Amino acid sequence: MPVARRAAARPEPDSPEGRHSSVVFSDDRQWAEHLGVFVRSGLERGEQIQYFADTTAPERVLRALTEAGIDAAGAVTRGQLSVSVAAQTYLAGSGFDPDTMIGLWFDAAEAASASGYRGLRVIGEMSWGARDVAGADRLLEYELRVHEEVFAHVPLTAWCFYDRRLMADAYVSVLASAHLTHRGEPYAVPALRVAPLADRPGLLMSGSAGYDTRDAVAAAAAVISGAAARTELDLADLRHLDAASLAVLADAAAGRPGGTPLKVRQAPSPLRRLLQLFPELDSVVEVVDR
CATH class of the missing domain: 3.30.750.24 (STAS domain)
Structure with a gap:
């Protein structure tokens, strides 16, 4: 099958199109590598970092960062790093609502700025989108909207994690291709x-x-x-x-x-x-x- 090809000239990391990326992987090693790169960059840039887990235990996220040589415990203690679960973020309330989530990004970015950080960095595990979750059918709509409605306005960098072990390849392709920047494994063109x-x-x-x-x-x-x-x-x-x-x-x-x-x-x-x-x-x- 044909695979997605990225443009030779990558978007600047600080541009709206460069700050919202799909990340596709199929094993724990790849997951840990992407995680480490993302968090290390955020710490160096003085940004606040949030990890929204779905199937991954929060302690496993912190352990992987520590094994990569990152002082995760220190970052958590000073409030620069937090790990929460989807039920407290994407799926809080009765299910997933793109309108509510878009509003929360503005609140979260404003809170990070008020705490003295240069911006907000977020990783979201998106595997819940493949389950029978209320509002999951609006996930593609959400991915399409956030470029113009969020990233064009607030200092937010977000990587959407798509684990091929938990989501059908066809669904991964549709969601990943809704991002302007892609990292990790190639995916079939939908x-x-x-x-x-x-x-x-x-x-x-x-x-x-x-x-x-x-x-x-x-x-x-x-x-x-x-x-x-x-x-x-x-x-x-x-x-x-x-x-x-x-x-x-x-x-x-x-x-x-x-x-x-x-x-x-x-x-x-x-x-x-x-x-x-x-x-x-x-x-x-x-x-x-x-």
Whole structure:
């Protein structure tokens, strides 16, 4: 299967696109290496570091850091490092809610700054997304939203840990490809890739949108319908768009707040035909070809 290829020019670590990374691994050695690199860098930069565990015991995280030569105990004592579990963070309350989680990032970054740290660093184990957890079906929506809604505004660096032993490869591919920066093992290119645009509000959709990718289309639609700012949907690399997916995206565009149009770049022929049949959509969709 084809694997994702990263651009030769990597985003700057302090840019929004460089601070939100997917990390894919399949054994404990890789997990510990990524963990050590992340925490050591945060300590050197004077940032506060938080680890949100799911299946990993907090004491195991601290032990791995100590074995890597990092004074984890000292960092915990002075408040620079903390390890908590998903039930206290992502899944606090009745389940996962992207809106609540996005608000919490602002609060956490503000608290880190008030404590004298240069920024906030977070690792999140995302394996809970593959279980029957309330709100887990909104995980892709969340990964797509945080680039524009969080990382463009607050000094936060986050690595999302995807353990192949706990998540299906197809699901890992969809979630990992929603990040602009990737570390660790390569992953197969999903049938439909949905990712945030690096330089402006909006989404990139590439590949094929059909019945098998309806969950990814629904996540994209949720982002489109909820974005108040001018938003762009880049479809230049979309090879196929079936009628059901087209209807979902059209409904999302029509339901956008404030009447701001959705700019669609390189709209495929089915969408152009839909606009011809329903001219009232002209007020909610703006097609551009460059």
